[in-house]
Amino acid sequence: MLQEEIPSQGEETLEGEAGELLKGLTAAQQKAVQTTEGPLLVLAGAGSGKTRVITRRIAYLIHQGVPPWSILAVTFTNKAAAEMRERVMVVLGHDPKLTRGLTVTTFHSLCARLLRRYAEAAGLKPEFSIYDSSDQASLAKRVIADLQLSTSNWPPRSVLSAISTAKNDLLDADEYAARSHDFYSRTVAKIFQGYQKALKLAGAVDFDDLLVLTAKLLKGNEEVRRECNERWRYLLIDEYQDTNHAQFVIASLIAGKNEEGHPPNICVVGDPDQAIYGWRGADIANILEFEQSYPGTKVIMLGENFRSTAPILKAADTLIRNNIKRKHKDLFTSRVGGERVEVTLARDENHEAALVVDWLKSVKDEREDSPSAIAWREMAIFYRTNSLSRVMEDALRAAAIPYTIARGTAFYEREEVKNAIAYLRVVANPNDGVSLSRIVNTPTRGIGSTTFGKIEDAAGAQGRPVLEIMRDSFALSEVAGRGAAAVGKFVQMLDDWTGGGTFMGAQVPTGLADLVSRIIRESGLEAMYRTQAKASGSDADLERLDNLDELVSSARQFEMEFDAMADPAAENADGLARPSDQTPPLLALLRAYLESIALVADADAVDPAQGAITLMTLHAAKGLEFKAVAIIGLEEGQLPHSRARESQEQLEEERRLCFVGITRAMRRLHLTSSRYRTMRGIPERTIPSRFLEELPKDSVLISDQADALGGLEDFIERGEGGGTRFEPEDEFAAKDSKRAKLAWSGTGKLGSKSSPFPVGSVVRHPQFGEGEVINITSGANARATIRFRGVGTKTLVLEYARLTRVK
Structure with a gap:
């Protein structure tokens, strides 16, 4: 995993004349460095060397006689700020006199500094x-x-x-x-x-207060604002597309926005095409409308990419041109050659994971003994949501490929998954007091810490398991009233799942996946996380539900694999416990499943010398680069996410997210889509992502691995004027149709204008009522995917759907 850098342009010490600071820069980069007065917008495309430009610009200002203490550079992370400071020091030869008083910081650190300096004016105490x-x-x-x-x-x-x-x-x-x-x-x-x-x-503030109180301080106190304007004559902001409204206000007030006769010396660097944080308050309008906010702004485009090969860059550039809300720029590279972007369509998520593993192995092996070899640590797998990582993790473990989860938690370590597993452990082993303490009041059910503390004390005094005490009304003499009633209901819930521990009876689930699903539902976990998701609307809360669904899928898959090994000759082939004559089959299956999870958690640590593939969400990938990248789950509902269908703005942010993922790749890129994906234990048919359709013909190779199941029947047969028709390339069209490489024969939009029901139109169905068309395919088996009000999303064959268009 590498920070976003330009490998061929390492930073060197450049002392002496300021002209030395321009060496090694392109004409556009030099212009950005030398344009020091007035408002400046630097539109820096992915991999265009913006960090190099920022550090050289600061050094150039100092060499031009600008006092370092009058320069303020702001970014978003402490790591980025520290790196920027270090690189400026290197360029200036580590001369402390040249950087004395220079402020390179984050928004939150800057605000904390100002609030402590002007605490009384802000209504705080300095020691807050x-x-x-x-x-x-x-x-x-x-x-x-x-x-x-x-x-x-x-x-x-x-x-x-x-x-x-x-x-x-x-x-x-x-x-x-x-x-x-x-x-x-x-x-x-x-x-x-x-x-x-x-x-x-x-006497405290939270992180949001740092921004709010600073904005109000600067806006309401003319003396403080004037002092800041006089101190910082040159303001530079990195990643400006990620600023929210409060940060926009702070920046404009510090810059001394539009003072008569003194245009503010504010330089912002960013890329609207990489604005992917709208869900947490970032406002893309801040960068798109910068010229309106600061009349007289000069705009410099940094379009040359030093990171990716030409096919990867062309794929990214062609994709993002489908967005309307953006600043147009041409991305290009002087690098010649490079492998085309590979797109693979798999049968299901397990097949997809296996294909990605095979691809990663082939990438590693093809140049293993050469200087240009790609190591595991230089590879990454991206996905839209964390729930997609589980199957990929399983495949990597099975192949003994080292991996690490970046900026996230491994699937079985996520809070909601651990909570569900804790229930399973108590069901499988009633003496597991640690798991019991985790679930007894999660969700809250009236067994508070005081009540449970009394139960634990009684269990300790009598040397009995906690759950045994909870079943003993005499032992619970100190717990009365509502607490005792809540304990009784909790114990009864466990008994309902297990038939009182016998795992027999009509009420006991018949299979492992059914048991897991029922526990998630009846324990209240599902309702708890659904309430949180409804209240916040955040991706993180919604993904908790996805992860619980994925746990059900994991249990169903394990159950099928366990049943497949029922032949006594296969017993213990993989070290999993098999049921004994005395153990109820469901209990044996549950214990084997939990053992398999425990083995995952207790696996030997990856040898850091060997390196590891990085798994992460597309959001976490921003600012990084890897020599080989695989992006999985390119399907409608995954990427773009189902929630993004609600507005054009959300859809464009999803496309930007895909763009960010593609532009992390330096030499090799593999995109995958599954014809079927298991949701809540049930395989569901999917539609390949519209973003695949928007990729350019000459930069992409398609491999249809789902052909045996008719995997591309909808996608391949799109009609004239309304999308992409796939045709085999001559050199691959012969023997193995499943390995046949396919190339785009054109680029189109989903939803033909010739269709009577184009995307976005409102239609009426005799059974489902009114709904919006969100996808359309043409050809012999034309289908429409429609989001019906109060019913959900349905995919219908147009020939039989009896749709009418609502005017």
Whole structure:
């Protein structure tokens, strides 16, 4: 895993004349470095060397006689800020006199500095504490309890997400309350008000307050604002496409926006095509409308890419041109040659994972003894949501390929998955006190810490398992009233799942996947995470539900593999426990499943000397680069995500996310799509992502591995004027149709204009009612995918659908 760099342009010490600082830069880069006065917008395409330009620009300003203390450079992460400072020091020969007073920092660090410096004016004490997310959650939980609200109905993290959105829009608690007109927002407003009072009482601020209070300080205090304007004459902001409204306001106030006769010396660097954080408050309009915000802005395009090969870059550039909300620029590279982008269509997610593993092995082996060999650590696998990692992890482990999860948690270590597994462990082993303590009040069911503490004390005093004490009414003499009733209901729930421990009876699930699904549902886990997702609307909360569904799929797959080994000759072939005569089959299956998970968690650590493939979400991949990249799950509903169908803006952000993933690849790129993907234990037919259709013919090779199941029957047969028709390339069309390479014969949009039901049209179905067409295919078996109101998404064969278009 590499930070975004330009390998061929290593930073060297450049002392002496300022002209030396321009050596090794392209004409566009030199112009960006030398344009020092007035507002400047640098549109830096992926891999165009923007970090190099920023550091050289700072050094150039200093060489031009600008005092270093009058330069302020702002970015988004401490790591990026530290790297920028170090690179400036290197360029200036580590001369402390040349960098004395230079400020290179993050937005939040800058705001903390200003609030401490002007604490009294901001209504704070200089020693204020900064609460992290854990502190915030604890405080919010206490406020919710004080308001006599349930944290099950009002999860602290979901409420804090709503509060954060308000703060980033520069709304305080009272302003938010004034705008609240429904039950949910009015209740959040009460929590918001109590939360802010508690913060003030504690002498603390949270991360959002750092931005809000600084913006209000600069806006409302002319003296403070003037001091900042006079101190920092040159403002430079990196990754400007990721700024939110509060950060936009802070930047404009520090820059001294539009002072008469003194245009602000503000330089922002960014790429609207890499704006992928709208879901957390970033506003792409800040960079798209920069010229309107700062009249007289000079715009410089950095279009030359130093990272990717020509086919990869052309694929990315062609894809992103389908977006409307962007700044046009031409991406190009001086690098010649390079492998075409490989696109593989698999039968299902397991087949997809196996194909990716085979591809990674082939990439590693093809140049293993040459200087240009690609090591495991130089490879990555990207996906839209974390739930897609489980099958990929299983395949990598089976192939003994080392991997690591970057900026995330391995599937079985995720909170919601661990909670579900804890239930399974208690069912399989009632003496497992650690797992019991995790689930006994998750979700909340009236068995609080005081009640459970008494039970644990009794168990310890009597030397008996905790669950055994919970079943013994005499031993529970100190627990009375609602607490005792809640304990009784909890024990009864466990007994319902297991037939009182016998795993026999009509009420006991018949299979492992059914058991897992029922526990997730009846334990209240599903309802708890669904409530959180509904309240916050955040991707993280929605993905918790996806991960629980994936756990059901994992159990179903294990169950099928376990049954396949029922032949006594195959017993213990993989070290898994087989059922004994005395053990109920379902219990034996459950224990074997849990053992397989435990073996995953207890696997030997990857040898760091060997290196490991990196698995991560597309969001986490931003700013990185790898020599070989595989992006899995390119299907409608995955990428673009199903939630992105609600608006053109969301769809364009999904396309930008795909663009970011593609432009992380330096030499090799592999995109995959599955004809079937298992959702909640049930295989569902999918539609290949529209983004695959938007790739250029001459940069892509298609391999149809799903052909045996008619995998591309819809996608291949798209009609004239409405999409892509696939045709075999002559040199591959002979013997093995499953390995046949296919190339695009054109580039088109989903939904032919000649279709009576184009994408976006509203139609009526006699059974399902009205709905919006979100995808259309043509040809002999033309189908329409329609999102019906109150019914959900359906894919219908047009010949039999009896659709009418609503005018």
